[in-house]
Amino acid sequence: MTDAGTAFAVDVTDARKRFGAIQALDGITLRVPRGQVYGLLGPNGSGKTTLIRTILGLVDGVEGEVTLLGTRMPDREVLARIGYMTQAAALYGDLTAEENVRFFARIHGGGDVDAALRFVELEDRRSAVVATLSGGMRTRLSLACALVHQPEVLLLDEPTVGVDPQLRVQLWNGFRAMAAGGTTIIISSHVMDEAERCDRLGLIRAGRLLAEGSAADLLALAGADRLENAFLTLAEGSS
Amino acid sequence: MSWRRTLAITARLLAQFRHDHRTLAILFAAPLVILGIFALLLGGGGDLPGVGVVNADAGPLGSAIVRQLEASEFVDARIVDTTKAEEQLTSGELAAYVVLPTDLTASVMHGAALDPEIHLRGTEPSASAATLRSVQQAMVAAASELAALGGLTVPELAPVVSYRYGGADLDSLDLLGGPFVGLLVFFIVYLVTSVSFLRERSLGTLERLMASPLRRTEIVVGYSLGFSVVALLQAAEILLFSLWILDLYNAGNVLLIFLVEALLVLGAVNLGIFLSTFARSEFQAVQFIPVVISPQILLSGVIVPVSAEPSWLQVVSNVMPLTYAVDALRAIMLEGANLASDVILRDVAVLAGFTVLMVVAAAATLRRRVA
Numbered sequence: 001m002t003d004a005g006t007a008f009a010v011d012v013t014d015a016r017k018r019f020g021a022i023q024a025l026d027g028i029t030l031r032v033p034r035g036q037v038y039g040l041l042g043p044n045g046s047g048k049t050t051l052i053r054t055i056l057g058l059v060d061g062v063e064g065e066v067t068l069l070g071t072r073m074p075d076r077e078v079l080a081r082i083g084y085m086t087q088a089a090a091l092y093g094d095l096t097a098e099e100n101v102r103f104f105a106r107i108h109g110g111g112d113v114d115a116a117l118r119f120v121e122l123e124d125r126r127s128a129v130v131a132t133l134s135g136g137m138r139t140r141l142s143l144a145c146a147l148v149h150q151p152e153v154l155l156l157d158e159p160t161v162g163v164d165p166q167l168r169v170q171l172w173n174g175f176r177a178m179a180a181g182g183t184t185i186i187i188s189s190h191v192m193d194e195a196e197r198c199d200r201l202g203l204i205r206a207g208r209l210l211a212e213g214s215a216a217d218l219l220a221l222a223g224a225d226r227l228e229n230a231f232l233t234l235a236e237g238s239s
Numbered sequence: 240m241s242w243r244r245t246l247a248i249t250a251r252l253l254a255q256f257r258h259d260h261r262t263l264a265i266l267f268a269a270p271l272v273i274l275g276i277f278a279l280l281l282g283g284g285g286d287l288p289g290v291g292v293v294n295a296d297a298g299p300l301g302s303a304i305v306r307q308l309e310a311s312e313f314v315d316a317r318i319v320d321t322t323k324a325e326e327q328l329t330s331g332e333l334a335a336y337v338v339l340p341t342d343l344t345a346s347v348m349h350g351a352a353l354d355p356e357i358h359l360r361g362t363e364p365s366a367s368a369a370t371l372r373s374v375q376q377a378m379v380a381a382a383s384e385l386a387a388l389g390g391l392t393v394p395e396l397a398p399v400v401s402y403r404y405g406g407a408d409l410d411s412l413d414l415l416g417g418p419f420v421g422l423l424v425f426f427i428v429y430l431v432t433s434v435s436f437l438r439e440r441s442l443g444t445l446e447r448l449m450a451s452p453l454r455r456t457e458i459v460v461g462y463s464l465g466f467s468v469v470a471l472l473q474a475a476e477i478l479l480f481s482l483w484i485l486d487l488y489n490a491g492n493v494l495l496i497f498l499v500e501a502l503l504v505l506g507a508v509n510l511g512i513f514l515s516t517f518a519r520s521e522f523q524a525v526q527f528i529p530v531v532i533s534p535q536i537l538l539s540g541v542i543v544p545v546s547a548e549p550s551w552l553q554v555v556s557n558v559m560p561l562t563y564a565v566d567a568l569r570a571i572m573l574e575g576a577n578l579a580s581d582v583i584l585r586d587v588a589v590l591a592g593f594t595v596l597m598v599v600a601a602a603a604t605l606r607r608r609v610a
């Protein structure tokens with residue numbers, strides 16, 4: 001399923017957003033082709049969440065242009081084909097795992113609840129009330145809610161923060177499998193060791209994209225051996 | 240006990256107040272506003288209850304009573320004829336009328352009791368009380384006046400009181416119960432709705448809803464329907480409890496009462512959703528109570544009739560939905576008014592209009608402060 005004329009699932013041109021004195025987005029241009037796993041790396045407060053919300057059309061007063069699956073944002077209809085996992089696991093604590101997933105499926109026009117629960121390995125806890133689940137389980141459930149309607153684009157805001165290494169590996173395997181099936185994934189993180197798993201990376205700081213490329217590209221560009229150092233070098237170069 | 244630790248709590252609390260201007264405003268401004276309204280309400284200054292006087296008495300006692308009534312500071316007395324008095328009592332223009340019969344002076348001179356007819360409308364407890372009190376005073380004053388001139392001994396007072404609606408056996412509960420039911424439903428539904436809707440915001444799930452194809456109107460109407468189901472059940476329960484267990488007087492159709500309550504509930508649900516778009520926390524939603532709910536309770540006509548308020552305050556009362564619900568509930572339960580009555584039609588239309596307005600307003604402001 002492709003929209004004629006657009007190879008990019010996500011296309012952001014010169015996005016700018018100011019919150020009072022803070023320039024949260026300072027002219028970001030970003031293009032993500034279909035089926036790519038794009039990693040948005042940057043420290044806290046660098047504008048990752050604002051950028052993701054801007055892509056979704058949730059931020060008022062943004063300058064610049066955002067196109068999502070060929071649709072100029074903001075637009076509500078196209079959101080049926082998008083999945084969004086918020087930074088904090090936003091769930092209904094008094095509903096069961098299954099009821100949460102089913103609700104998000106229904107507001108997106110339907111989805112496979114069983115498959116989503118299986119994907120995050122929560123089938124056996126489907127009848128558990130969310131308030132009784134552990135933090136890691138809630139994170140997984142939140143992911144299940146974001147992908148239950150089999151979205152074409154999945155926006156994940158720091159999905160692996162606070163997740164143990166074993167589960168992190170599982171989740172990443174899942175993301176790769178989805179990308180192999182054609183899903184475009186944008187995933188934000190402030191942890192550099194996840195970067196190698198992305199097809200392409202964007203380093204963001206103070207609302208600007210400092211550099212883009214594969215992990216290897218960025219290492220070569222900065223002449224560094226580790227991404228952490230590459231980030232520091234590139235950040236210095238920009239200021 | 241460590242004072243250092245204890246005072247750390249105190250200092251932190253004061254620092255929080257310093258940052259929370261809204262709470263400070265409510266803490267220091269709301270009581271003055273509410274007390275001010277209260278003083279205006281009970282201090283009078285608005286229209287006094289209208290009392291008609293049909294004076295057929297040939298002797299001086301009738302005119303003396305009329306003079307005293309006209310001077311009364313509790314009622315607005317005016318001379319009327321019987322036909323007009325009947326008409327105006329029905330329409331509500333008069334709270335009561337008094338008939339002084341042809342032979343009033345003559346029979347009192349012959350030692351009979353002073354027994355004018357007092358026809359009370361009976362729907363407004365404060366107006367009935369004011370009427371009875373002022374007529375009593377006028378009779379005493381007029382009779383003593385004539386007694387002082389000689390030729391008359393102060394007679395026994397035995398006014399014959401009749402009620403247009405309800406009756407003498409209606410107690411305060413019967414008179415205030417209906418409006419109070421409306422008030423209660425409105426208040427509780429508002430509270431529950433606004434707090435639950437804010438939970439959606441503070442949990443972050445509203446952000447997810449906004450990132451779905453759901454339209455704002457769909458969110459608001461969906462919420463509104465969900466709460467309305469529960470709120471309508473609550474309204475039904477309260478109504479049945481009032482009528483069957485508390486045995487509230489009701490001269491009207493129970494379904495019509497329920498219709499008015501239902502419209503009030505729908506309005507309260509959507510007011511709750513609308514106002515919660517201006518609050519960031521459940522705490523702030525609760526803070527709207529003294530600002531939005533208390534004045535409505537004071538000004539809705541439950542405590543003091545709207546017509547008795549100073550005229551500028553009447554303007555405020557007349558833009559509040561609760562006023563129309565109270566008016567309709569009184570008219571239905573005490574007067575047995577039905578859908579053929581213009582007053583009921585107007586009240587129902589205003590309540591329905593308010594609900595629609597709140598749905599639109601809530602949908603329009605929902606975008607604010609999602610984050």
Ligand SMILES: Nc1ncnc2c1ncn2[C@@H]1O[C@H](COP(=O)(O)OP(=O)(O)O)[C@@H](O)[C@H]1O
Nearest residue numbers: 019022024043044045046047048049050051610
């Ligand atoms: N709704 C908001 N109001 C005011 N400032 C905001 C808002 N959202 C984000 N910001 C500010 O914008 C900057 C970027 O925030 P964010 O996009 O959340 O960063 P990140 O997700 O990378 O940690 C921060 O300085 C943050 O304080």
Ligand SMILES: [Mg+2]
Nearest residue numbers: 048049050087
């Ligand atoms: Mg963030």
